[in-house]
Amino acid sequence: MKAYQAYLIDLDGTLYKGDEPIDGAKQFISYLNQQRIPHLYVTNNSTKEPKDVVSKLQTMGIEAKEEEVITSALATAEYITELTPGASVFMLGGTGLSKALTDKGLVLKEDEHVDYVVIGLDEQVTYDKLATATLGVRNGAKFISTNQDVSIPKERGFLPGNGAITSVVSVSTGTQPIFIGKPQTIIMDMALDILNMDLSDVAMVGDLYDTDIMSGINANIDTIHVQTGVTTKSEIEQKDIAPTYSFKDLNEVINELEK
Template sequence: MKNYKAYLIDLDGTMYKGTEEIDGAAQFIEYLNQHQIPHLYVTNNSTKEPEEVVVKLKEMGISAQPNEVVTSAMATAEFISEASPGASVYMLGGSGLKNALTSHGLELKNDEFVDYVVIGLDEAVTYEKLAIATLGVRQGAKFISTNQDVSIPKERGFLPGNGAITSVVTVSTGVQPVFIGKPEPIIMNKALDILGLDRTEVAMVGDLYDTDIMSGINVDVDTIHVQTGVTTKEEIEQKSVPPTHTFKDLNEVIKELEK
């Protein structure tokens, strides 16, 4: 395996598993920091702000800075503000999405008469919220969703993800949203722009084939699959487009880099 000049790194299943540490994760980041290799954490989680992500990483013994975090909320806000500066938005989602949208100068409204309907993971979702979102899309608002993850791993098991909530509005209106998060190129291109390197010099590290590995494949970036999360080595071997590399864990990646 070649030594890449920078890494894009998934969080859940790669850096930690819910509230559990993953052996090799902190060591890998320590290796990158020691060798001054740039890296960004790329997450579909739209509920958390970069500072909150950093707190979680530090709880896992992983050194991180807010400017090393790229969330689907940040990529969504940037996407909308570039296309329609100052646009009005009706959103479902948490504080991470709300703050990202307002910090980009977008106007949040509580009715359906808006330029955009944006759906992020909302753990306090109600029928009324979904009704306003549906009416907004039917009125002609552009429909955006932070990511298409249909389920998310929690301590209780796999719970409905943002893609599941989004699907209610999609089914009701017949309108497909623009998805921002992995495996879509929008969030990956934002992260690559921040790094400012040729994409041949960057690798995407993650555990889940359908989001993490496909996100790298979709933007022509080499991929490093780790078998510490959802997708197993056996499942990887069945894929028609395999990752560039697959390893048991990040300790094995460090050993490869030290060769």
């Protein structure tokens, strides 16, 4: 296996499952920190702030910094700001998204007369919120969704994800949003710009083929699949475009890097 100069790393299914760390996660990040190899955590989760992600990792003994965390909320705020600084936004979502937007100087409004409608995972979503979002898009607001994940793993099982919520507005308006998170290149471009390295020196590490691995493929970087989450080894073998590597877990990745 090639030793890369930097890594983009998924979280859920790669470093942990729910609140439980995955064997090899702490060791892999410790290896990167000891070798001073740059790495960023790239997540589609728009509900959490970077400090929340760091706090969770630290409870698992994984050392991380806020500036190493790239969420779909941060990428969304960056994307809108580059196009329309100071824009008005109606959003569905949690504190991670609202803070990311306001920190960039974007103005949150509670009506449909806005420049942008942004959909993030909102576990308190209501018909009225969906109605306002729908009217905003019909009024000409640019339509953005933090990610297209149709389901998310929870303790009760797979529950509706942001893509499912977004689809309500899409179906009602006949308008498809711009998706920001993995496997789209917008969030990956932001992460790669931060690393500022040759694409051949960077690899994407993740468990889920449709988001993590495809995000790397779409960004033209190598991919490292770990068999600790959603996509199994047998499923990977059926894909038309295979990841660059597939390993049982991050312990195997470390072993390869130390050869």
